[in-house]
Amino acid sequence: MTHVLAIGTRKGLWLARSDDRVTWTLDGPHLLMREVASVAIDTRRTPARLLVGTMSEHWGPTVLWSDDLGATWEETDHGAIQFPADSGGTLKRVWQLQPDSAERPDVVWAGCEPISLWKSEDAGRSFALVKDLWEHPHATQWGAGFGGAAIHTVLPDPASDRVLVAMSTGGVYVSDDGATGWAPHNRGISAYFFPDPLPEFGQCVHKVAADASGHQRLYAQNHHGVYRSDNGAMSWQSIADGLPTDFGFSIVASPHAPGTAWVVPVKADGERIPPDGKLRVHRTTDAGETWQASRAGLPDDCFTPVLRDAVCVDREESTGVYLGTRDGCVYASADGGETFQTVAAHLPDVLVVRAVSVP
Amino acid sequence: MVTVTVSLPRVLADTTGGDRSLTVAAPAGTVRSALETLAGSHPLLHRRLRDEAGALRRYVNVYVDGADIRREQGLETAVTDGATVTVLPSVAGGSR
Numbered sequence: 490m491t492h493v494l495a496i497g498t499r500k501g502l503w504l505a506r507s508d509d510r511v512t513w514t515l516d517g518p519h520l521l522m523r524e525v526a527s528v529a530i531d532t533r534r535t536p537a538r539l540l541v542g543t544m545s546e547h548w549g550p551t552v553l554w555s556d557d558l559g560a561t562w563e564e565t566d567h568g569a570i571q572f573p574a575d576s577g578g579t580l581k582r583v584w585q586l587q588p589d590s591a592e593r594p595d596v597v598w599a600g601c602e603p604i605s606l607w608k609s610e611d612a613g614r615s616f617a618l619v620k621d622l623w624e625h626p627h628a629t630q631w632g633a634g635f636g637g638a639a640i641h642t643v644l645p646d647p648a649s650d651r652v653l654v655a656m657s658t659g660g661v662y663v664s665d666d667g668a669t670g671w672a673p674h675n676r677g678i679s680a681y682f683f684p685d686p687l688p689e690f691g692q693c694v695h696k697v698a699a700d701a702s703g704h705q706r707l708y709a710q711n712h713h714g715v716y717r718s719d720n721g722a723m724s725w726q727s728i729a730d731g732l733p734t735d736f737g738f739s740i741v742a743s744p745h746a747p748g749t750a751w752v753v754p755v756k757a758d759g760e761r762i763p764p765d766g767k768l769r770v771h772r773t774t775d776a777g778e779t780w781q782a783s784r785a786g787l788p789d790d791c792f793t794p795v796l797r798d799a800v801c802v803d804r805e806e807s808t809g810v811y812l813g814t815r816d817g818c819v820y821a822s823a824d825g826g827e828t829f830q831t832v833a834a835h836l837p838d839v840l841v842v843r844a845v846s847v848p
Numbered sequence: 849m850v851t852v853t854v855s856l857p858r859v860l861a862d863t864t865g866g867d868r869s870l871t872v873a874a875p876a877g878t879v880r881s882a883l884e885t886l887a888g889s890h891p892l893l894h895r896r897l898r899d900e901a902g903a904l905r906r907y908v909n910v911y912v913d914g915a916d917i918r919r920e921q922g923l924e925t926a927v928t929d930g931a932t933v934t935v936l937p938s939v940a941g942g943s944r
Contacts (some may be wrong), residue, residue, distance in 0.1 A: 546906075546907050547859075547896075547905065547907045547908060547937045547938065548859075548860075548896040548897075548905065548908075548937075549895065549896060549899060549905055551895070564892065566891040566892045566895075567891050567895070568895050571900050572900045572901075573900075574900070574901075578900070579899040579900050579901050579903070580899070580900065
């Protein structure tokens, strides 16, 4: 078994491999000078399919895939994600690639900029626009953060047809069938930048993760605010007490241990550095009631944040936790975030990390 | 039928099997019609040059016999039989 860590950056893709998640060898750059903002490693297939969303300032955005973990790449001539002519949209970036469950083996979701959701039923070769969300009555009121107006989180529920998306800015929306009836689910999530700080929608939700117990319990990292929902996103409550700050970009949850999640705090929206310049990962094992900070192997002189998709976990029994910084450092933990090793340094801006184990 | 030569930079050669010089029909005698021909014959190349709405990508420059089409009539710039349509990446990227 080989552990593979895909690192998408502003200037290409790197792949790190390890037998023990402690010592890593780095391979890259792949796709040099292409921004890689989204990565998925689809292990429902053998061999695993590596899907990436890339963007070239000159030549535009596209989706590529590799069935040999980066040795060769394929791309459909007409583009996997292309706005229909009558939609009025043009693709800017692919911010999220999310394989569905094992029971829907050829379904892959994509969250894109401009704010749009796409569904593939051929393992990522082609995607169809989810029109009901693109044409949502709220769409003209959704906005853009520094990262662009995009759907950055797509959570298909493996136990049903329900799909949750999160967008910046717009908040959390849920559909019971992944196609129609999209409704905002933001009760309790703040948007301090509006006159009404608790609007129905419009929040700048940075990331949402599902608890290991199922999609009734969810976690959200907001633009100030860390939240938990115990009712499938119908309402949210703050779980920020015990954290040094409630600002950050990412939140990830253990795939095995209920109540276990990790955040990487950033000092504030106006000061986008780790608190005191010390990069720390904070873990909860009680669904956010308390938090513990990890520092072993993480720098005390870090002045860049960790972006929303630059944190991930793997599916090993002792959950691996991985993060990459905007100054190109990548860290890996094989013990649930207790201790970290440096996987890479001096890479470009890390935008996304994803980790799997392959035969 | 107006036929032009489309000259490509090295970076786009992987979209044409290595060809950097393509003979392309421009039925309406415009840059647009030449690109429409490419959309059919070389869709991957075409996607590198134009977005879904048909707009020329911001950092893609196109010249007809040396004249920048953005200073002419854009995609409606006329092409004559035998003209050279040169595609070049714009000078950009310093902040990255």
